Amino acid sequence: MLAKGLPAVVNKTLSPGPNEKYLWQRVKAGSELSFSLLYKRYTKLLYNYGMHHCHDHNLVMDCLQEIFTSIWDNRTTLSDVYAVNTYLFKSFRRLMHKKLTWRRRFSLSLDRSKEVSFEIVLPIEYIIERDEDVVVRIARLRQCIGSLTKRQREALFLRFYNGLNYAEVASIMELQVDSVYNLISKSIDTLRTLMAK
Numbered sequence: 001m002l003a004k005g006l007p008a009v010v011n012k013t014l015s016p017g018p019n020e021k022y023l024w025q026r027v028k029a030g031s032e033l034s035f036s037l038l039y040k041r042y043t044k045l046l047y048n049y050g051m052h053h054c055h056d057h058n059l060v061m062d063c064l065q066e067i068f069t070s071i072w073d074n075r076t077t078l079s080d081v082y083a084v085n086t087y088l089f090k091s092f093r094r095l096m097h098k099k100l101t102w103r104r105r106f107s108l109s110l111d112r113s114k115e116v117s118f119e120i121v122l123p124i125e126y127i128i129e130r131d132e133d134v135v136v137r138i139a140r141l142r143q144c145i146g147s148l149t150k151r152q153r154e155a156l157f158l159r160f161y162n163g164l165n166y167a168e169v170a171s172i173m174e175l176q177v178d179s180v181y182n183l184i185s186k187s188i189d190t191l192r193t194l195m196a197k
Contacts, residue, residue: 020084027071028078035075038084039068045162046092052157053096059103063095086168089158093172137195144194152187159184 018026018037026034043064050060067088071078081087145153151173158169159180170180 021081024078024081024084027075030075035068035072038071042085042088043068046088049089049157049162050092050096052154053093054100059096059099063092063099066095067092083168083171085164086171089162089164089168089172090174140195141191144191147194148187148190152183152190155180155183156187 018034020038020041023034023038023041027038046064046067047060050063051057054060145156148156155169155173158164158172159166164172166180166184167177169175169184170177173180175183
């Protein structure tokens, strides 16, 4: 549910529809329908990304609310963006890190088991697979993915689960494109090595 002052989100199934740049321009012009389409197109993706970061539904929902409220409230002064998806993921990531840093700074708990980690969850269709060999390999892959660093898991998640290109991943993670190539390449090599054992 959106906060007061935001337009109601249209409850229509999204087809590929207008591209993000067009929607962004229409939002800047005050189009509630374009805002609604942009909101519908990205909330699930951003929610999924956020839940992989911290497993805190309320925090993720607060960040989603804040990002889209800010976009709507500042629509007349929004700048043009090259890639809307990159802008949204990057803004969302920064906001989450800011809130998590603030929370850690003022948290009284010293429980290290609740430390933020980036977890990749395999889609349910892989988990339901009946072939025993596949189930064993998937369990092994999940274990191997868990041994990667948080940054490696995040890069893989953005690249392969969200279909972002290397430049977009680099922008979101605030890295050089070459660093993202290296990060993903090393992650895949590590997974191959671990899976071969």
